[in-house]
Amino acid sequence: MRYEELSSRHGEFQKSSASASLSDLVDQYARFNATLMQGLSQTFANVMELPKTMERNPKYKHFKDECSDPCYEDPCHCRCCIYDADLVVYARLGELRVVPIRIENPRRREREITLVLSDWHTSGGKQAAIQAQILPETHFKLPACSQKEFVLLINAGQAEMSLVHKDERQSRLIDVDDCLVLYADLRIEGCGTRPVRIALALLPRDCSPFVIECLSSCC
Numbered sequence: 001m002r003y004e005e006l007s008s009r010h011g012e013f014q015k016s017s018a019s020a021s022l023s024d025l026v027d028q029y030a031r032f033n034a035t036l037m038q039g040l041s042q043t044f045a046n047v048m049e050l051p052k053t054m055e056r057n058p059k060y061k062h063f064k065d066e067c068s069d070p071c072y073e074d075p076c077h078c079r080c081c082i083y084d085a086d087l088v089v090y091a092r093l094g095e096l097r098v099v100p101i102r103i104e105n106p107r108r109r110e111r112e113i114t115l116v117l118s119d120w121h122t123s124g125g126k127q128a129a130i131q132a133q134i135l136p137e138t139h140f141k142l143p144a145c146s147q148k149e150f151v152l153l154i155n156a157g158q159a160e161m162s163l164v165h166k167d168e169r170q171s172r173l174i175d176v177d178d179c180l181v182l183y184a185d186l187r188i189e190g191c192g193t194r195p196v197r198i199a200l201a202l203l204p205r206d207c208s209p210f211v212i213e214c215l216s217s218c219c
Contacts (some may be wrong), residue, residue: 029156078207081181083123085199091156092203093175099152103142103188111142114189115150120182122201128182131155142190152186156202178200 054064082088091097105111115138133153142148180202185195 033046061155077178077204080181080201080203082181082199082201084197085183087198088201089198090152090201090203091154092205094157096157097126097154097200100149101152102147102149103191104147105142105144108144110144112190113142113148114139115188116189117152118185118187122180122182130182130184132184152198155201156200176204179203179207
């Protein structure tokens with residue numbers, strides 16, 4: 001039942017209550033309350049039916065489990081499982097990522113800062129040959145009430161993933177089968193803060209590609 005209809009009935013109930021007896025008021029209130037509960041029940045039933053409607057309607061296909069749809073290209077290998085990371089960087093094998101970072105000193109005294117980046121490793125502890133560099137410098141003095149900007153260069157082109165035979169790497173680009181997440185810790189010594197956990201998510205090249213659709217034409 002629509003809100004306008006309920007409001008109309010409530011207005012009629014208020015007008016009739018001015019001249020009605022106590023027993024009549026009780027009966028009118030009971031009828032109005034029953035009408036209100038019926039409307040709420042119907043609304044709740046419509047809400048519960050909505051997911052079923054979405055499954056039947058192709059417009060809402062993205063609500064379905066894409067991994068169980070045989071007619072849908074499986075995107076599960078593009079999903080990255082990332083945990084306990086302060087900074088997430090997405091890349092593909094062969095790419096160079098430039099990550100800008102800024103350190104702020106809110107205190108009224110100078111700080112001597114040293115930046116130390118650990119090796120890259122998987123969540124299970126296996127090391128990966130990811131090359132990373134901090135520019136322009138890793139050791140500097142940060143004046144009071146000031147800030148310092150630097151960049152973290154991450155080169156994912158030299159990652160040794162052992163996906164193909166060594167002789168085959170010269171003839172074709174290597175790739176990851178699934179999203180591979182690597183971690184490294186950036187320590188800011190002299191800043192009084194905990195290390196920054198950086199996650200590098202390496203995506204397969206077929207994840208979110210730029211699509212060019214050929215148009216059909218009549219000859």
